[in-house]
Amino acid sequence: MKKLEYSERSKMSSLKAITKKVVCNNHFMWYFIKMTNNPLQAKVQICVQFFKVGEIDTLKEQFTADVIVKAKWREPTLDGQNKSAENVDFSKIWNPKLYIENSYGDPKEQMRYRILYNDKGDAYISEKRVIKGTFMENLELDDFPFDVQDLTVTVVSELPSYEVELIEDETDHHVVNRQSFVDEQEWFLYMHTECSRKDIVIDQADNSIRRSALSVKCRAARRPGYFVWNIFMVTFLICTLSFATFSVEKEKPENRLQLSFTLILTAVAFKSVVNNSLPRISYLTYMDKYLLAAMIMLTVVCCWHAIVTTLPDASRDIVEIYVLSILAVIYFIYNIGFLIMIYLFPWRKRRTMVQKDRDYREGLLFNSKF
Numbered sequence: 001m002k003k004l005e006y007s008e009r010s011k012m013s014s015l016k017a018i019t020k021k022v023v024c025n026n027h028f029m030w031y032f033i034k035m036t037n038n039p040l041q042a043k044v045q046i047c048v049q050f051f052k053v054g055e056i057d058t059l060k061e062q063f064t065a066d067v068i069v070k071a072k073w074r075e076p077t078l079d080g081q082n083k084s085a086e087n088v089d090f091s092k093i094w095n096p097k098l099y100i101e102n103s104y105g106d107p108k109e110q111m112r113y114r115i116l117y118n119d120k121g122d123a124y125i126s127e128k129r130v131i132k133g134t135f136m137e138n139l140e141l142d143d144f145p146f147d148v149q150d151l152t153v154t155v156v157s158e159l160p161s162y163e164v165e166l167i168e169d170e171t172d173h174h175v176v177n178r179q180s181f182v183d184e185q186e187w188f189l190y191m192h193t194e195c196s197r198k199d200i201v202i203d204q205a206d207n208s209i210r211r212s213a214l215s216v217k218c219r220a221a222r223r224p225g226y227f228v229w230n231i232f233m234v235t236f237l238i239c240t241l242s243f244a245t246f247s248v249e250k251e252k253p254e255n256r257l258q259l260s261f262t263l264i265l266t267a268v269a270f271k272s273v274v275n276n277s278l279p280r281i282s283y284l285t286y287m288d289k290y291l292l293a294a295m296i297m298l299t300v301v302c303c304w305h306a307i308v309t310t311l312p313d314a315s316r317d318i319v320e321i322y323v324l325s326i327l328a329v330i331y332f333i334y335n336i337g338f339l340i341m342i343y344l345f346p347w348r349k350r351r352t353m354v355q356k357d358r359d360y361r362e363g364l365l366f367n368s369k370f
Contacts, residue, residue, distance in 0.1 A: 078123035097158035107133025144285035146346035192360035
């Protein structure tokens with residue numbers, strides 16, 4: 001009986017193998033399964049295109065998008081037949097059973113199949129999925145509101161990883177359509193993509209069964225202008241106004257404290273606004289650090305207004321001048337240092353993304369020439 005060789009689908013070795021016969025579509029197909037720790041794998045090439053990226057929801061840690069997922073694999077049973085997709089029953093053809101691992105709810109999917117032949121007559125099945133839905137993403141908000149976020153689509157096969165391996169497409173490349181980006185007012189979408197392969201465990205009861213997964217990510221940088229002008233600048237002005245309370249007579253600490261407490265309550269209100277726009281995270285963002293520093297400064301001013309009345313009258317004025325000068329210098333140095341930290345760390349990541357965009361464009365130009 002004639003054997004159909006799966007040259008692209010398997011890597012034969014000199015090790016001892018067994019032959020398993022399977023009946024499919026009235027043809028006998030032979031699979032060689034190696035008796036080793038690395039059984040044979042079907043190579044499925046994946047290409048992901050971000051056709052339309054919608055709203056990025058920071059609070060819910062998810063984003064909406066229209067994504068095109070292209071998959072391609074060898075099908076030796078169709079070699080040399082030059083059949084069209086209309087003449088093939090794809091329900092009887094081997095399929096890697098792909099799905100999106102990080103989709104939320106029930107996304108809308110449309111699938112189309114094609115049969116491709118190379119110069120040697122080798123047949124490939126091409127599957128194209130158009131997916132419209134919501135995708136979950138664990139956002140890293142340490143640099144908020146100067147953060148750069150990954151937008152990931154993870155393609156997984158229902159078959160175990162020893163049967164299917166998902167790899168990047170050798171002939172097609174991942175694409176991000178920036179022109180149809182919906183959330184342009186709040187985010188800047190980069191054009192480059194990155195891909196990573198991993199094996200994931202779906203059944204927690206049996207960790208030995210793993211499934212091959214391919215994650216393709218694009219990136220978006222938050223536009224911080226809204227937060228800079230409406231949160232940072234207003235907080236800076238509120239904290240600066242606390243130094244004006246030193247102009248009230250020292251013999252009236254109740255008036256000084258009343259003004260200082262009003263400024264603290266205003267800062268707390270701004271902190272609440274920020275909390276409503278972020279998920280409940282257990283670490284501090286850059287905005288949290290700045291607002292907490294402002295509240296600490298206001299608290300120190302309040303404490304001084306309560307302490308100044310206990311000092312001797314002779315030294316009260318000179319001590320207060322020193323305290324006012326020290327607090328003003330500390331606050332000024334902190335703001336300068338905060339700007340330097342933003343430039344050195346969060347903004348460095350943005351510069352890296354710009355460089356990756358430049359390299360991506362150069363790679364596309366190089367590939368188009370050859």
